[in-house]
Amino acid sequence: MQLIGERVSLRLLQEQDLAAFAHYRSQADIARYQSWSEYTLEDAKALYRNMGLRAFGAPGHWFQIAIIDNESGQLTGDLALHFIDGRQTEIGFTLSSDWQGQGIAREALQLMLEYLFDGMKKHRVISITDTRNSAAVHLLERLAFRREAHYVDNIFFKGEWGSEYQYAMLASEWFDKQG
Template sequence: MQLETKRLLLRPIEANDKHAILAYRSDAEANKYQGWIPKSLDDVETFFGKLATEFNVPDTWFQLAVVKKTTNELIGDIGIHFIDEQQVELGYTIAKQHQGLGFATEAAKAIIEYLFCELKKHRITASVDPANVASFVVLEKLGLRKEAHFKESLLINDQWVDDVIYALLAKEWKMID
């Protein structure tokens, strides 16, 4: 599975992406809202080992690399959790130097379009830390709505944190320009 947008190529993560992923994912400040911050290449390789190798398999996570077409640089990744046959959860990470430039919105828009229009999924959700305002902006631009705010429902780094859930139904999806 591979998608292309105006500025990006979205393709499956490959073993040789591990150095780039470690570089942007290990930045604890830039990734403070992430549940996973690798400290070594071994951590990245362990993460790779937990990912599905086949796209669209229920109860698996599939990771796509976000590659900037003009430079062929890996600038982030998007995780797709195929919850079941009809529901999907999205998560995204963009390298700090590329944040705020619309890359997360552009990549997520292409994924959402593919999931709804090609795979005929019914519902897409996203789980967000309540302090991650930038992520709220991305999701709301794409038409997702806030559905829930769960208090101290996730244990991340030995700390109970809140979780905000955004969602969108296929019948609500409209291409965003």
């Protein structure tokens, strides 16, 4: 799988990405709303090995997609895809702080949504984010995801109770949006 956009390309995470992947994920500002507090190169290698055990899109499994800057060839971040079942996918996104605020995550998500809905014929895509993650909330709403749920103090996370929003988009909503 390789998707090419105007400024970014998407492909499966590769072994040569792991050092950069671990580097930005280890930064405190990146880890703030993520499930990890620390992230090492060994964590990246374990995730990569585990991902390689399955065919892309296997239901019940997560896959990391590298977001590559077309001009420099640098890894700017990643998308996480959880193929819930044959028709539904959860998507998450993490961007290196060096690349935030430039529209890269938006372009990457648009490319992936087009692939999921047009190419893989998915029915529904969801995304769950911490309610305090205003950048993620703004991005999902700008992409026309619909806020479906507000879970209040639903997760004990890094020593405190946290609340989350669940967003979703149906294929029919995606196609209506495309005009």
